[in-house]
Amino acid sequence: VNDALLLTRVRDRRGALERVFGLIRRRALRARRVSVTTASDGVLELVLRVDADERARVRLARELNGLHDVIDITELGATATVLTRELALAHVAVVPGHPASWPVLATAGDTELLEITGTPEQIDDTLTRLQLSGVLRSFVRSGEVAEPYSLRARRAPSNLTPTTERRT
């Protein structure tokens, strides 16, 4: 089973997201990660990571494109370099003498809440390390946001490159 990463822009209307997920369900596919953000006024941007082989990915993209509320679909990773970022909030035990390597958003007793950002793989690695070291109490992940690199570069030049992270 392969991975499909789809950027789907959807009109922000009642039932629009339900139709997208209903279609994924009806095609017997599984969305593993989802994020929904507001792209602009009246438009939502979904990043869907779906278990789908090549054939299913093509079919899903075509059928999503046929939904009335869907504006367009970009198959991320198929033709363009993609920037993906995810946010995790992690409750960890404070270890005296070992300051956290991520921004601390809050403290409560002997725990602190960390803000961890990076690619989904980096988030995986970081959470695994925290777990193995025994300090991880709980966490929540946002799901990834993604954009083709060429679009990002055209819209807002920045000092980011596809391989350079702000924090690791």
Added chain:
Amino acid sequence: MMGTRTRTPTGADALCQALLDEGVDVVFGHPGGAILPFYDALFRAGSPRHVLVRHEQAAAHAADGYARATGRVGVCIATSGPGATNLVTGLATASMDSVPMVAITGQVASTSLGAEAFQETDIIGVTMAVTKHGFLVEQVQDIPAIVAEAFRLAAAGRPGPVLIDVPKNLQQAAFAGASRPTNDSRPVSAPGTAELDDAVRLLATAQRPVIMAGRGVVLSRTTQALMALSERADLPVSTTLLGLDGFPASHPNAIGLPGMHGTQRANHAIQEADVVLGLGLRFDDRVTGDVQRFAPHAVIIHANIDAASVGRTVRADRVLLGDLRCTLPALVQRLPAARRRDWWARLRAWPRDAGAPGCTCAAVATDDAEPDDHAGPSLDGTSCPTAPNPAVGRGRLHGREVARALARQIAAAGAAVTTDVGQHQMWIAQELLDAAPGTHITSGGLGTMGFALPAAMGVAIGLSGRSVWVVVGDGGFQMTLQELATVVQEGLPLRIAVCNNGYLGMVRQWQEMFYQRRYSGTRLTGPDLATLAAAYGVPSRTVACATQLDPALRWAEAQPGPVLLDLQLEPEENVYPMVRPGAPIDDLILNPAPMSATS
């Protein structure tokens, strides 16, 4: 007409006016509490015409039949809750067969949504999988725009049903907006020049090309262009169940139905083809058989208006994405003329005729009837006097012969025909003679039993003045027979031919072939159709003998209608040829009786 005197227009008035703005002349529906304001507006406006069905499923099928016959958007109406959910089978039928429809449902007041109010159902949620889109009206002023968008969406691209759910309080609310002018200018999409040239190159150099034509040809009304293409390059044409009325069966290049009950000529041609040009079809599993072994030697060129339908089942080696109204003329213009004598010599080795045994009426008439046989009643004495009731005994009418006779009658009268689902559907499909687009109407994708009679109501209204035959099995007929009352009330001139074999025939055939004749749950008894027809005020004849068939058909055609024929068929007959489920389409089970002469 938006009310009289100083009465303030309401959302219901706006809804009614919006339908008129779309050119709607008839709606099929059933009233109820949550749609009452609309019905009141309809009463005051006096149009469009309303046809009161006896069950909402029939409203959906009638709107479907109207749309298929006319090419226009069909409209059905239901109230909230059970009224709306009764539409679901009809919407699913239309969705599978790409039928443009708008369903309007009443809904509980918007302030009660989600409160499990009386007759509340989330019908948009329920129908999400079987509609192109569902609109919930949230502001009364939005009604004209929503209706216009629903009609545009229903007919655009691959057509399909769209639902508009209108809360009752918004139907009652004052409407201060303006009606929205109709904009029927839909863009027509065309494939690219490079793709067309590539397809032409493949077709021009092919040795064994085959065209497979589907419902898209009927929807786009491109029969003439298809004939021109076929004749120019001498291309054989196989028409799917839903494309039968897209290409004349009598055309010398017609090779018949493909797939599970396809002709030998069509199925072998496809399997030996080096190029298959699929026009406006979706290569469903009943057409392809084993997908992995479908057209194994062919480059498949798939021409379709809907990108999502391409490559869904079979591989598409080349794609012509666009409207056949553009694609077909472009191909005709580009493709060089050709003659393919070798290929046609090969094709003629396979019968185009599905074949049938001769009439065995006389022989069977002497057979002993089973103990529980009883003579079928005949209101007018036209049934064979010695005939046992074939519903339980050995019959005298054979399905294929009945289909041939019906096809002759339908062609002679220039009639339209609706069929239900099962053996009779396949026999008619195999025997149908030349049918104009929109005159062969059947539930192909969903296979909805009970479709034929209510769909024919829409056909009869849509094709006013044309004779309409309904061919239906005794199983399917009993699913929606209450619509006889609608037919009589509306004075619809239907000729209803019930192929009565006392079984759910196609299921029984599968049980015979694949379940060692264990006829589980397929035996049907009753009712007495002649008495039933009389109860509804429908003249009828019972036909149990082949010699009575043609006179009965002529009698039916001569009546103003509606009329009903109880055609008592041999109970245990099979449809041939047949492809075993999962087998390639050239692995045909043939009629064990000798084949009749082939074309």
